[in-house]
Structure formats: structure tokens, C-alpha cells
Amino acid sequence: MFAVLALLLGLLLLLHARLPDRKGIGSLVESFLPWSALFVPVLLAGALWRRSASAALALLLPAVAWLYLYGGLLADKSRPGADLTVVSHNVDADNADPAGTARDLVRSGADVLALEEIDPQAKPLYERALAKAYPHHTVLGTVGLWSKLPLSDTGPVDTAQDVGPLAATKPAEVRAADSRALRTTVATENGPLAVYVAHLGSVRVRPGDGFWTGDRDRGAQALAEAVAAEHNERVVLLGDLNGTLDDRALAGLAARLHSAQEEAGNGFGFSWPASFPVARIDQILVRGVEPKSAWVLPATGSDHRPVAAGIDW
Template identity: 70%
Template sequence: MTRTAPFDPTVTDVAPGPATGDADGRDTLLRRLVRIGSRPGPWRRGRILAAPALLLGFLMLCHARIPNGFGNPGSLIESFLPWFGLCVPVLLACALWRRSASAVVALLLPITVWLSMFGGMLTDKSRAGAAGFTVATHNVGADNPDPAATARDLVGSKADVLALEEITAQAEPAYEKGLAKAYPYHTVMGTIGLWSKLPLSDTRMVDIAQDAGPLGAAKPLAVKEADARALRATVTTDRGPLAVYVAHLGSVRVMPRKGFWTESRDRGVPALAEAMAADEHERVVLLGDLNGTLDDRAFVPLTSRMTSAQEAAGDGFGFSYPATFPVARIDQILVRGVTPDSSWVLPGTGSDHLPVAARISW
């Protein structure tokens, strides 16, 4: 049995008000519009990302102005300058993730600078031509476990002239024996040597150490030759004489109290450049382990007078050290008065360096 409420004439019907759900919906839409309006646009987003992009560009553009004060920061940065390009894709990915137009535009500076400096290294610049004359250089490594195998590998390079650095007294007989048949002419001074298929003459040491003996007295010639790190010889070719220099500049170190220590190397560069500038021969080649990349300002005395075979006729960056994962080209072939036709890196031989070679013509 259903009961109904008694009729009350004092109660009147009231029209229903707006639904609560509709009011909440309008409030939500309003808040969303406010958030969209206050959200930074693509040109305002990512300004923090734009700053390192611009800094990267200016760092590469103005690397020569970075002072070489304590720790040689300028030379250290220049030694690994090509690798700064790896920062670009990282910053680009972050800019796209943030949808930042300002960061993307800022990246145009480091991209442009890097391409202007190293874009040419991405192409093969070798030139086809006559057989030419092949030169090679290799730091064979003082700790090389198998000098005889290294000698066999180097014979396979078929170079006309072969320069070796870091030859130990124990390993020297193995190199002389292994290279004798292919290279009947050779000279060794200190820890460097030159092997040639053609006659050598006017062979002499080049003093790049310039170290004095006790109490400032000059070292005897025999002592200097035993410690020689550079030599010069004339190779007799059917197209005239070719002056060949072999050099192993001083090592560099990253030291806690000195930073990037390059004193020994930097002292040898101007001495070597001076000796080569005074050479009377028109055609000159420098082969050796220079313990530095040619982007390093320390090598200006050499690079201002000579041409890098790798930069002129190479394919890629031609990194040569360390052999297991090369990150820098510190083994160099520089020329004057001849034309580099091609330049390449040879396979590993058991040393911590890779051999490098170049074909030249004149």
C-alpha cells in the first residue's frame, strides 16, 4: 500500500537551476584556456638549451683566442676540436624534445662553424694520377711485442720511403733484418730511423732537443746522436733529390699539477721548423710522430710553411692514436714543393699507433 503526501497549497513548484556538472565543465575549460595562454611558446621554450648551443659555437669559432695559461687549456681543446661536433646531435635531440625553436636556431652556429672547419674532412680528396712516390711513417712502439711481425707488415705497405719512431736497442736488429730486402738503404739515429728503396745521402741529425749538459755545457755530438729525435736525409729519385725529415717530438702528458703538459714538444717544434726552413732543397717531406694534432696552435711554425697530406688529399680524419680506438691524428706527413695525391691510414701492427702513408708527386 502506497502512501501519498497530503496536498499542501502553500507549496509552489520552483524551476530547476543550472546543473552542477555544467558549471564544473565551464570552470575546467576556462582553467585549460588560461594554462594554454600562459604556456611559453616555441620561441620562449628552451632558452636554457640555447645558451650551451651558442657557447659551443663560440668555443669552436674562437678556439685560437683561448689563452694557453696554466694547464694549456687552449692546446688541450684544440687537440680534440673535431669531437666537439658530437655535442650538436645531443643538443638537437634535447631541443626537439622541448619543442624549442630558439634552441634549434641557436644550433645553427655550431653546425656552421664545425662544417666550415671540418666539413672538407668528410669527403675523399684523393686524386688519381701517375704512380707517384709513396712515403709512410710509423711509431712502432717501444713495447711492441713482435717487431719482426711489424716489419713484415710495413713491407706490405710498398712505401718507397719508410720512417720509424720509438725504435729500441733490443728491437733494432729485428727491424733491420725484416726490412733489409725491401729497403736496402737505411739510417738509424737514436730511436728514429729511415728506410728507403732508393739511395740516401747527406744524412745527419737535426737537434730539436737543444738540451745542455751539466753546468750548461753543450752535449758531445755522440751523445746527441744517441738521443736523437730528428734526422734528415736526401733521397735520390729519378725526378731529382727529395729532402726527407724524420721526427719524434716530445711526449705530452695530462698531469694533476701541470694540466696539459707540452713543454718538451713545444720546444722542439720551432727548432724543427727552423731547420726545415733553412733547407736548400725545393722538395721537402716531414714524416713522424709529432705528438699533437695540427689544429694545435703549437704547430703554426710548421703548418704555416708546409701542407698536411691528410688535409689536402685524405679521406676522413685519418686518426692514428691510440690504435685500439683512434681519437686523434698525431702521426703526420707534411710536404713542401710536392703535391699530395692521396693519404691513408694503414692497418695496425701491434704498436699503440697506426701507420700512416701518402702518395706524392712532382
């Protein structure tokens, strides 16, 4: 029995992309796939208890598969010399201390700061608390970008998450006010940098629907199409994507952008939930620039932790 379970675990790691996504099961499994390593010592204990050499040998498959997928994340790949520090934080619409969260973010030393899930009532608090450190900022709907460098060409990105019958009839200014993604240009000393800020739809459990990912998946596809059409060679995407890069729904983005955490971080960089992070759903993805370092900042008043990266030209 333990040998069979070990082989099944190994096959899951190697063939997870073939797992049917009926009612979101595929996405759910992929989101927490790194934690599958916890089953290896459990199965090993069972094999030793049963004195089963075949079960112990079968465990090589999931162990090697897991190291192939995630072993590279265990090493510290950070290097000094970043030109620009970027931070992304879902500040939580129910955050009881927006001003305190803003002060924590200022202390991060970020040159460019993206916020998601900005409550309209809390927006003035963030603007006042961040004004001195960040003279340039833009907010569209529930997402915003604060910068020490000038911004231009700012506009909403249609992530196609409002698909109701009246969505297409909304005026442009109303759609901008409801926006969950924006694109702007940051003027750096090395040239223009296209920056996207996004908060994709939440993943929910619905009776009869199971693990519901429809809004998130539509948003991910639309955002990937926007990035594919981006004319600037240098791109940074900051945001709460409500999914890990193992999740098949983010494959379009993962094919066009690189994860700062995977290329220059130390560990998995889990960011959610803040009290005990088990998944990295807050992402910093790049194209045309080189990540030098990536890390997770201490918890604020939000249910997410901020994520940061240093990038270089």
C-alpha cells in the same frame, strides 16, 4: 640554456685559437676539436625536448662553424698517379713483435719508410726484417728511415727537447745517439727530396702542471725553424708530432708545410690510439710536391697506426 650552450660551442669552434693555454688546456681542446660535432645532436635533442625554436636556431652556428673547419675532410680527395709512396709509423718501444710489425710495413709497398720510437734492442730486428726490401737506411737515436732509393747528407736535427743543464756539454756523437729527429736526402728520378723524420716529445699530465706540453712545444718550434732554413724546395716531414694540426703548438710547421691527409685523404685519418683512433698525431707534411693520396694502414703491434701518402712531382 640549450641556446646558450649552442652559442658557446659555436664560439669555441670559431675562436679556439684565443682560448688561453694555461696548463695546456688550449692544446688539449684543439687536439680533440673535431669531436665537438658530437655535441650538436645532443643539444638538438635537448632543444626538441624543450620545444625551443631559439635553441634549434642557435645550433646553426656550431654546425656551420664545424662544417667550415672540417667539412672538406669528409670528401675523398685521393687521385691516382703518385710517383712515390711514403709511410710513417711510431712502432712503439714496448712493441712485443717488432719483426711482425716490420713485415706488415713491407707489405705496404712504401718506397720510403720512416720509423719512430725505435727501441735500441729492437733496432737489429727491424734492420734484418727490412733489409731485403729497403737496401738503404739510416737510424739516429730513436728515429730511422728505410728507402728503396739512395740516401745522402744524413744528420740529426736538434729539436731542443733535452734542455737540462748538461745537454749542451754532450759530445756530438752522444747527441746524435739521443736524437729524436733526422734529416736526409732521398735521390729520386725527379731530383733530390729532403726528408725529415721526427718524434716530438710526449704530452703528459703532471700534478700541478696540468696538461704538460713543454718538450713537445720546444721540439715543434725547433723543427719548424729547421724546415724554414731548408734549401731544398721539395720537402717531406714524416713523424709522430704528438699533436694534431689544429694544435697551436704546430702552427709554425703548418704555416710552412701542407698536410697530405688534408689535401689528398679521405676522412680525418685518425692514427692514435691504434685500438680506437681518436686523433691524428702521426703526420705526413709536404712542401714542393703534390699529395695524390693519403690513408691510414691497419694496426700493427704498436699503439699507433701507420700513416701513408702517395706524392707526385
